[in-house]
Amino acid sequence: MSTYQAPKGTFDLIPPKSATFLAVREAMSAVARRAGYGYVETPAFEDTALFKRGVGESSDIVTKEMYTFTTRGGDSLTLRPEGTASVVRAVLQHNLDKGALPVKLYYSGSYFRYERPQKGRYRHFSQVGAEALGSEDPLVDVEIIMLAAEAFRDLGLRQVRLLLNTLGDSECRPVYRAALQQFLRGLDLDEDTRARIDINPLRVLDDKRPEVRAQLTDAPVIADYLCDACKAYHEEVRSLLSIGGVAFEDDPRLVRGLDYYTRTTFEFVHDGLGAQSAIGGGGRYDGLSQELGGPPLPSVGWALGVDRTVLALEAEGVAVPGSGRGVDVFAVPLGEAARHLLFGLVQKLRRAGVSADFAFGGKGLKGAMKAADRSGARYAVVAGERDLSADVVQLKDLESGEQVPVPIDRLVSTIKEKLS
RNA sequence: GUGGGUGUAGCUCAGCUGGCAGAGCGCCAGGUUGUGGUCCUGGAUGUCGUGGGUUCAAGUCCCAUCACUCACCCCA
Structure with a gap:
């Protein structure tokens, strides 16, 4: 609060x-x-x-x-x-x-x-x-x-x-209105409703109170006028x-x-x-x-x-199509060097039209993966020292759990291909 | 403007005729020093809407007040 x-x-x-x-x-x-x-x-x-x-x-x-x-x-x-x-x-x-x-x-x-x-x-x-x-x-x-x-x-x-x-x-309408007014004046209505007879009698027809509705059954209808x-x-x-x-x-x-x-x-x-x-x-x-x-x-x-x-x-209970979508890709870095590299890759993905988010805040790997899961992303991109020294990142399919190394310079094209 | 209902953890709510503040979900951490969604273990979080009253003792009873909510008038 x-x-x-x-x-x-x-x-x-x-x-x-x-x-x-x-x-x-x-x-x-x-x-x-x-x-x-x-x-x-x-x-x-x-x-x-x-x-x-x-x-x-x-x-x-x-x-x-x-x-x-x-x-x-x-x-x-x-x-x-x-x-x-x-x-x-x-x-x-x-x-x-x-x-x-x-x-x-x-x-x-x-x-x-x-x-x-x-x-x-x-x-x-x-x-x-x-x-x-x-x-x-x-x-x-x-x-x-x-x-x-x-x-x-x-x-x-x-x-x-x-x-x-x-x-x-x-x-x-004026003819109908007059007929309706004449009808309504003969009813047992409260003061506010009586006032409405003069101002806008049609709206009395819309009253939801049972005691009013009961009296309206024989009201004149516009169709006849x-x-x-x-x-x-x-x-x-x-x-x-x-x-x-x-x-x-x-x-x-x-x-x-x-x-x-x-x-x-x-x-x-x-x-x-x-x-x-x-x-x-x-x-x-x-x-x-x-x-x-x-x-x-x-x-x-x-x-x-x-x-x-x-x-x-x-x-x-209808779910509107397209209302629950998250990002396509979530980046999970391990260590400072990977943070910089993956942050850069996220920018590249976004420029290429792929929605992407990033594990901010220096979370542990487990926490970052949790964040990836909650983001609704289809893929996680994971990278640490080991991957960087091999010039690759790990591309993980978060639905199947499958993970493959992808050369850094081919990441954007690989993801675009997989998403299409 | 009128009438009813409800206010307790981030959320949904339980809490009996007054007697130590609870559950589920969520969150955080660990199990797994480089892997989420399942599972297990542990942890944090409350001016019980607010003010007053009754009482040895009030989330619980009484009064007031505020907020939310549903309905009426009326309207998308």
Whole structure:
């Protein structure tokens, strides 16, 4: 124990688990890159007003979860609670929307929300996101969803379910919203929930309390209120997903926490994470650009939770490929002359693209071999006075235990050959 | 903001109705003065989260406090 520890709701990523996090980030990023999405990186903080406007004043994120601070100059800034608002801001700021559409971008980074931590919910968390901006084409929705499904599949997750819904648009949603409000007002609800009826009634559908859920069974569903355009759009998305072989479940109760979503919304959930079952989610946000002062820019995107995906992998007992690798070679010197020679050979190996480590600290041979073993190296290079005077080093295969002398000037080529 | 659970060795945890601080794993050393992963032997490491109280005596009981954790509201 030390005097200091990581702040509440945060955690350190340390080996060996940190390798899994890297692998998850990489797998998620890779599917986006393969599909022509370019990397975008925006600041970790933005003008507070961007999130208030973008995420929505009525969302809980804005009302109670933002890390907001005032600069010396008097500006109000906020650590980003999510990625989409920042990306849309960047696209508009740099006029990317004036070029070829859709603009396809992906990102990977840290996000911040001030909440009570629990399993899968942290104050500092990690997401990989992808956004396709400026195209109102059901195939884009489908591409986005398929990419996320592919990322989870590449990682080896099996128990992932895709939930799908539509939230309608500016034409039909208000009608549904009014009907829902009327229904909700007739229920027996606590004060906070009653307040939400006026602010964002859709979110009441998401309540998990049994006494609330019981009353929601006969709630009106959006499907009955969709306008023709939204209905057609949603049917198209559904049928394209089916043609593409992507399994999904219609979930008319699926509402998301951010105010900007329109039409397609979806969530990837995993059973086995505890209460925080969503490992990724997203949807279409056709009105967000205009909300932020830009032109109409119908867009769709997702964010996948890196931390939660790691939890899901653990729950399934899946080992991520490539996350447990050590170095290729470990050097074990005996005596001062060998220390200098082997240290030099380690540099040569590294320059040749072979990962290599070294027994530092003048350990005894036994201790150094132990270190070699723990490093996960495939080969150990051992050398002492005897070998040096013969211009060789001992190359030991740590799996088979076989050991052969190799001339010093042929070590790098010999190892490269064996590793290929 | 609300409710539950847990704080004992580096890690995972045991420790009964109060009576000398424990195990497994890991770590270090030796068995093997030039060879790891198996095996054997030995060793080190604790303000029992913190502060107070009850008691002859507190890891154990009581109070407070802090931390962690799970869940609710809500969300990736």
